[in-house]
Amino acid sequence: MLSPEEWSIVALSLKVGGVAVLATLPLAFALAWALARYRFPGRVLLDGLVHLPLVLPPVVTGWLLLLAFGPLGPIGRWLECWFGVSVMFRWTGAALAAAIMALPLMVRAMRLSIEAIDRRFEGAARTLGASRWHAFWTISLPLAFPGVLAALVLGFARSIGEFGATITFVSNIPGETRTLPLAIYSALQIPGAEAMVTRLALFSVALSLGALILSEWLVRRTHAERQRHGD
Amino acid sequence: MPKDSGMAIDIDVEKRRGERIIAARFTAGPGLTALFGPSGVGKTSLLAMVAGLLRPDRGHIRIGTRTLFGDGIDLPPEARRIGYVFQDGRLFPHRRVRANLLYGHQLAAPADRWMGLDEAAAFLGIGHLLDRWPRSLSGGEAQRVAIGRALLAGPEILLMDEPLSSLDAARRGDIMAVIERIRDELKLPILYVSHDRAEVDRLATEVIALDG
Numbered sequence: 001m002l003s004p005e006e007w008s009i010v011a012l013s014l015k016v017g018g019v020a021v022l023a024t025l026p027l028a029f030a031l032a033w034a035l036a037r038y039r040f041p042g043r044v045l046l047d048g049l050v051h052l053p054l055v056l057p058p059v060v061t062g063w064l065l066l067l068a069f070g071p072l073g074p075i076g077r078w079l080e081c082w083f084g085v086s087v088m089f090r091w092t093g094a095a096l097a098a099a100i101m102a103l104p105l106m107v108r109a110m111r112l113s114i115e116a117i118d119r120r121f122e123g124a125a126r127t128l129g130a131s132r133w134h135a136f137w138t139i140s141l142p143l144a145f146p147g148v149l150a151a152l153v154l155g156f157a158r159s160i161g162e163f164g165a166t167i168t169f170v171s172n173i174p175g176e177t178r179t180l181p182l183a184i185y186s187a188l189q190i191p192g193a194e195a196m197v198t199r200l201a202l203f204s205v206a207l208s209l210g211a212l213i214l215s216e217w218l219v220r221r222t223h224a225e226r227q228r229h230g231d
Numbered sequence: 232m233p234k235d236s237g238m239a240i241d242i243d244v245e246k247r248r249g250e251r252i253i254a255a256r257f258t259a260g261p262g263l264t265a266l267f268g269p270s271g272v273g274k275t276s277l278l279a280m281v282a283g284l285l286r287p288d289r290g291h292i293r294i295g296t297r298t299l300f301g302d303g304i305d306l307p308p309e310a311r312r313i314g315y316v317f318q319d320g321r322l323f324p325h326r327r328v329r330a331n332l333l334y335g336h337q338l339a340a341p342a343d344r345w346m347g348l349d350e351a352a353a354f355l356g357i358g359h360l361l362d363r364w365p366r367s368l369s370g371g372e373a374q375r376v377a378i379g380r381a382l383l384a385g386p387e388i389l390l391m392d393e394p395l396s397s398l399d400a401a402r403r404g405d406i407m408a409v410i411e412r413i414r415d416e417l418k419l420p421i422l423y424v425s426h427d428r429a430e431v432d433r434l435a436t437e438v439i440a441l442d443g
Contacts, residue, residue: 121324124321131307
């Protein structure tokens, strides 16, 4: 199996991916909701910006993050000044890069499930005494829930696979920013580390496949439960 | 039983939808008031305006002494105390029958409720369905649950939008009997939309003919 060093790489990847998707979830949902439900000025531009990381070369995304969050960048300077923190060369920076790259996939998955909600259910809830807000929490959100789960798992799988933006933005520092793909890349540079490459690569495949199967199972289970006859 | 069953309905609204103008003006007393007319004259839109789901361009909607719309008032749907039974039942697919029935009941102020779950289940004969999911119900069962859900929210008036249209002949008879009991035993005013003459003849206390 994996060596202690390899396990720590896996643990770091899970931490980076998990934090990336969980921190992005509220923003991604809000974006998906706004794009699915509202027509507003700048909607096309917003849609484009959200999808940009999907089509930009990841190295360009990483460089833009470097400009924004670097010590002289507008956001980086602000973080340093007010909170005394920096994401440069830190695992938090790796999570940020992963989050930006996962965002378009998460927004797309959630937007589809929001668009699939029959809005007449919300009207029915309102006539039964639910405020807009209550109808959102009790009707719209639960109906969109399978899509939210799918988005989480999809985003997580994308996050732990992130390479280009991460290595550009926060470099390849063992124990800090060296996630699975970066570790595999590094091991490929070392003569005689083929066994490590194989183990990490197999682990990556297992993790990604597991995530996809999990999301499929979660979505199916939600549907099956509703279809089962209750008596 | 609803508190005041002698409630008058006073409606005068106008709404432009695309090229069409939906307009209606009538007053109605207690009992079942049928809005009768061919498809496409805006009967459903009219109910949606009474429920607060569609905003009239002008006019007023009054139930008893309460103004729901007009004179600068536009109550949101949740404040109108309207029970709406939709053509397709529209039960929440992610909630069991019991949770569907209790949805509005739990949101209503205790003083506004006039029927409990057990009473509603007995009244509609749906006690054996409480743990089922909406998907597993027949059309007639779903429509009973939809009626129960509306009644349990403690409405002052019931809006029914062709509640029989998706049912076969035998079920139609069943549900019509239920509607008659709501009209006669519960004495709840009902605004009933239909394009079926026989239905209207059997159920209506008063008929308002709508034409385009």
